[in-house]
Amino acid sequence: xxxxxxxxxxxxxxxxxxxxxxxxxxxxxxxxxxxxxxxxxxxxxxxxxxxxxxxxxxxxxxxxxxxxxxxxxxxxxxxxxxxxxxxxxxxxxxxxxxxxxxxxxxxxxxxxxxxxxxxxxxxxxxxxxxxxxxxxxxxxxxxxxxxxxxxxxxxxxxxxxxxxxxxxxxxxxxxxxxxxxxxxxxxxxxxxxxxxxxxxxxxxxxxxxxxxxxxxxxxxxxxxxxxxxxxxxxxxxxxxxxxxxxxxxxxxxxxxxxxxxxxxxxxxxxxxxxxxxxxxxxxxxxxxxxxxxxxxxxxxxxxxxxxxxxxxxxxxxxxxxxxxxxxxxxxxxxxxxxxxxxxxxxxxxxxxxxxxxxxxxxxxxxxxxxxxxxxxxxxxxxxxxxxxxxxxxxxxxxxxxxxxxxxxxxxxxxxxxxxxxxxxxxxxxxxxxxxxxxxxxxxxxxxxxxxxxxxxxxxxxxxxxxxxxxxxxxxxxxxxxxxxxxxxxxxxxxxxxxxxxxxxxxxxxxxxxxxxxxxxxxxxxxxxxxxxxxxxxxxxxxxxxxxxxxxxxx
Numbered sequence: 001x002x003x004x005x006x007x008x009x010x011x012x013x014x015x016x017x018x019x020x021x022x023x024x025x026x027x028x029x030x031x032x033x034x035x036x037x038x039x040x041x042x043x044x045x046x047x048x049x050x051x052x053x054x055x056x057x058x059x060x061x062x063x064x065x066x067x068x069x070x071x072x073x074x075x076x077x078x079x080x081x082x083x084x085x086x087x088x089x090x091x092x093x094x095x096x097x098x099x100x101x102x103x104x105x106x107x108x109x110x111x112x113x114x115x116x117x118x119x120x121x122x123x124x125x126x127x128x129x130x131x132x133x134x135x136x137x138x139x140x141x142x143x144x145x146x147x148x149x150x151x152x153x154x155x156x157x158x159x160x161x162x163x164x165x166x167x168x169x170x171x172x173x174x175x176x177x178x179x180x181x182x183x184x185x186x187x188x189x190x191x192x193x194x195x196x197x198x199x200x201x202x203x204x205x206x207x208x209x210x211x212x213x214x215x216x217x218x219x220x221x222x223x224x225x226x227x228x229x230x231x232x233x234x235x236x237x238x239x240x241x242x243x244x245x246x247x248x249x250x251x252x253x254x255x256x257x258x259x260x261x262x263x264x265x266x267x268x269x270x271x272x273x274x275x276x277x278x279x280x281x282x283x284x285x286x287x288x289x290x291x292x293x294x295x296x297x298x299x300x301x302x303x304x305x306x307x308x309x310x311x312x313x314x315x316x317x318x319x320x321x322x323x324x325x326x327x328x329x330x331x332x333x334x335x336x337x338x339x340x341x342x343x344x345x346x347x348x349x350x351x352x353x354x355x356x357x358x359x360x361x362x363x364x365x366x367x368x369x370x371x372x373x374x375x376x377x378x379x380x381x382x383x384x385x386x387x388x389x390x391x392x393x394x395x396x397x398x399x400x401x402x403x404x405x406x407x408x409x410x411x412x413x414x415x416x417x418x419x420x421x422x423x424x425x426x427x428x429x430x431x432x433x434x435x436x437x438x439x440x441x442x443x444x445x446x447x448x449x450x451x452x453x454x455x456x457x458x459x460x461x462x463x464x465x466x467x468x469x470x471x472x473x474x475x476x477x478x479x480x481x482x483x484x485x486x487x488x489x490x491x492x493x494x495x496x497x498x499x500x501x502x503x504x505x506x507x508x509x510x511x512x513x514x515x516x517x518x519x520x521x522x523x524x525x526x527x528x529x530x531x532x533x534x535x536x537x538x539x540x541x542x543x544x545x546x547x548x549x550x551x552x553x554x
Contacts, residue, residue: 007066010042019045021069042067053167061121097153097531098519098538098550100132104155105547106493110237112486115183119176126168129154131487136517138510142480153521169479177482181240182264184489193233193270193294194261195450196277198226198244198253227481228253230261233272233449236496238488240264243481254282258289270436271295272450283433284338287353292436294447297357304431307332307357312425315361322441328361331440358432358440366428373424377415384413455495494545501544516541519550 010021021042026035043052050069059067107113107128116124132154133145143162150159160168226244231237242260244253254277261269271286275296286293297304311330314320320328335352377400383389384397397403402414437443494512498504503512520532534551542549 007063010067010069012045021045021050021067023067042069093523095153095521095523096151096517096519097521098516098534099136099513100152100154101519101550102494102516102542102545102547103128103132103135103490106490106545110489110493111184111187112489115180115187116486118183119179120172123168123171125156126160126165127172127483127486129156129160130165130168130483131490134484134487135491136513166476169476169483172479172482174478177478178264180482185239185264188232188235188237193272193446193449194239195231195233195272196228196254196257197274197450198228198276225477226253228257230257233446237492238485241481241485243478253277255285258285258291262289272447274450278433283336287336287338287435292434294432294434294437294443296447297431297433299426299429299431303334303357304359305426307334307359307431308426308429311359315359316363325441325444326362327444328363329359329440329444331356331358331438333357336435354435356434356438356440356443358434358443360430360432360440360444362428362430364428366424369427370424373420373427377420381413381415384411497545503541503544512541 008023008025010023013020013022021044022039023042024037024039026037028035040055041053042056043050045051052069056064056067056069104113113124113128116127120127129149130142130145132152133142133148136152137144137148142165145165146159146161228242228244230239230241232239240260242253242257254271254273258269258271269289270292271294273293273295275298278295278297283293283295299305299308310332315328315330317328320330322329334355334357336355337349338351338353339347340350341347380393380396380400383393384401384403389397400416400419402416404412404414406412432440432443432447434443437446491509495509498507498509498512507515516538519534519538521529522532523529531550534549539549539551
């Protein structure tokens with residue numbers, strides 16, 4: 001046991017020409033005569049200005065005051081909020097402000113700004129500024145922020161160099177991130193379906209303990225991390241995310257995610273998941289937590305195959321066709337066994353739960369699959385006949401062909417058509433399982449809305465520069481992904497509005513942001529700032545987002 005004295009004032013130490021500020025603590029250890037000492041470094045002095053490090057920023061306001069160090073943190077305001085005469089400045093500026101003006105308003109409306117202020121009172125402006133940069137400068141790394149910051153207004157209003165952004169990422173703690181999720185959930189999450197999916201993110205870093213070898217769609221040889229994302233079906237906005245080791249499979253993540261959602265205060269959960277998350281264990285876990293779900297099921301499952309066989313000859317009829325979804329459908333009610341163990345440790349069936357198995361048939365998908373099958377078999381047949389056998393295809397050769405060799409005729413390759421027909425029997429079918437949605441078309445409509453998560457992953461990887469994050473520590477990775485997540489919320493809100501207001505008829509996301517980004521704001525030495533011209537076209541865009549135009553248009 002040891003007793004720490006009251007918090008001491010900060011002291012200075014110069015190392016290689018740089019002055020570092022620190023606190024020194026003394027404490028006693030039982031059995032030792034003299035006290036021990038330890039130091040906590042708080043930052044450094046640059047031209048008589050104190051620049052804090054992550055440890056200082058994590059101190060409470062009272063602890064920061066006890067150090068005797070003064071941390072000047074300027075609060076930037078939107079030009080619209082300014083009143084009266086501006087103080088005289090030494091230089092005149094001409095900055096782009098139309099797009100960031102829109103982002104500021106959306107962040108206020110969604111409660112993002114207020115929540116960040118509560119959780120990160122000393123760094124919230126930097127977080128927003130980096131997020132605005134990521135939205136507007138797609139594919140650009142954060143080290144390019146200084147160039148962008150010189151031409152745009154943004155919440156922080158000053159330069160954020162690459163070292164400073166790294167320091168910022170290190171101050172964004174897991175506790176702070178979870179608080180933000182909880183605050184946002186209380187603001188806007190109603191009873192709705194939550195789309196859940198995972199994606200892999202490759203990394204060059206050898207220092208990330210969470211990075212592992214795993215399977216990814218890009219088939220590269222880099223280590224990776226996995227990112228699980230939860231998206232609201234009605235709000236069309238991200239709800240939360242989890243960073244996972246790269247070797248964790250989709251099916252392993254469901255139960256942990258369910259517990260995390262419950263911990264964040266989501267009492268009524270309805271999950272939408274693709275077939276990569278299907279397992280009997282996961283379905284049972286969802287039942288035990290009383291969660292509702294829609295999940296795609298694999299055609300290879302015995303119960304799904306059996307259901308398809310039962311309706312195979314009767315499904316493609318008029319009464320099973322839905323014009324709106326352009327699909328044939330059927331449904332049946334099945335029982336899901338909830339298993340447990342008895343007093344002797346033997347597995348028993350505790351109860352049965354109701355489960356709807358929805359089946360769908362797309363004749364165009366079936367035709368495409370059959371055509372693909374025929375092309376593949378013909379290609380394999382040519383390999384054999386032309387003596388270009390590929391050992392990697394040996395199992396396929398055995399599956400699709402009967403191969404005979406005779407002294408006179410040589411090798412003959414006979415296609416096993418019965419195998420092709422049995423395989424093609426299930427082409428065009430897919431299935432969904434749900435313990436809530438009884439109507440198969442309603443279930444399909446809800447499930448198809450899940451592609452919003454795929455689009456979100458695309459935004460994160462492409463526009464928000466998360467394809468290969470250039471960080472070397474888990475703390476920096478965690479902080480960087482959080483900033484990108486903030487950008488994703490705003491980007492998702494913009495895309496949602498564009499769909500609702502039919503703005504995609506005249507714009508792409510890129511052209512809409514470009515249209516607003518060129519609006520300028522001028523600040524002249526000793527004079528009040530003013531906006532540049534705002535066209536009727538630009539004013540209508542602000543109106544579509546329910547944001548007041550910065551300039552009145554008659």
